[in-house]
Amino acid sequence: MKTSHPILEISGLRIQRGETVILDKISWRVERGQHWVILGANGSGKTSLLSALTGYLMPTAGELSVLNESYGQSDWRELRKHIGLVSSSVRQMMHDEEPALETVISGKYAMIDLWGQTTARDRAEGRRVLKQIECEHLAERPWLVLSQGERQRVLIGRALMAKPRLLILDEPCAGLDPAAREHFLQFLQRIGRRADAPTLVLVTHHVEEIMPVFSHVLILKKGRLLGCSAYEETLGEDPYAIKFPDVGYAPGMTKVGLSPYQGDLEVYYNHAMALLTLSPAKIDVSYYQYPSWDQEFTPPTVDTPQLLMSETILPSPPAGV
8 A cells, every 4th residue: 555655744853053942842744735834923943944844954953854855865955846935035036127927937947037048838837837826917027017916926836837745935925015915815725725736834923824725733932842733714703713902803723622732822913912821721811012013013122012901711612522
């Protein structure tokens, strides 16, 4: 009987540089058909985990396998060709005058600023990918005049051009206005629902960006694994929804009967912050507001947050739990 290998598997991962421990005791397994979210505040280790997955950051200890290739026993340069990556670092390297079609085609060759003649076959495949990402009309439009949302879609097309089995999206909504972010997330939902979709890994620190297509969530805090479990869709005012005073509801953590996470988690939403203390039977929530918080969703370092209110959430277990 043929065995299906996981998309990625990490066991006891530790990354240390000097006296600083960046990641410690990280174990994680992603199976085929799953779509994951990596959730955590700034400085929690999200970017370092991605760098380890793509072979740009050498582990200090532990085992790491991606697409059935083990770190230290495989050529990670070749492996990267099968991993799609959409991140701000890639976005910043694009050439202003490059048309969207050429940007997409460049993904097949893992090149930035495509040079040389493209083949008719490549152009036909590039146009097929542009249609898949709903950007056919942008084929000849240069990078400089694309909106932020269009750029993110084109970068996803660039990643899909190489037919990756794993697609990593590193905070793809950063810099998008609320309307563009909503359109992009709906687009991401449609991509993930395709029968031929690669495994998606979304990195974010905004719970409201977690779309129903994502089946599992990994939570990091200060380089440690805070939670790693299935994530079921939550809607509106369900028992686990997080309500921010004068702001509204953000999606909750999970819809299973008892919280699988324990410890503290900070959740940011507009001008507010919720500090959640998670335990198996309840969630204690304290709501804070930052007086001078801007709309960039990054809490200021000089403000003292004002406590608005506290409450305890005791969700009722759903039927069958």
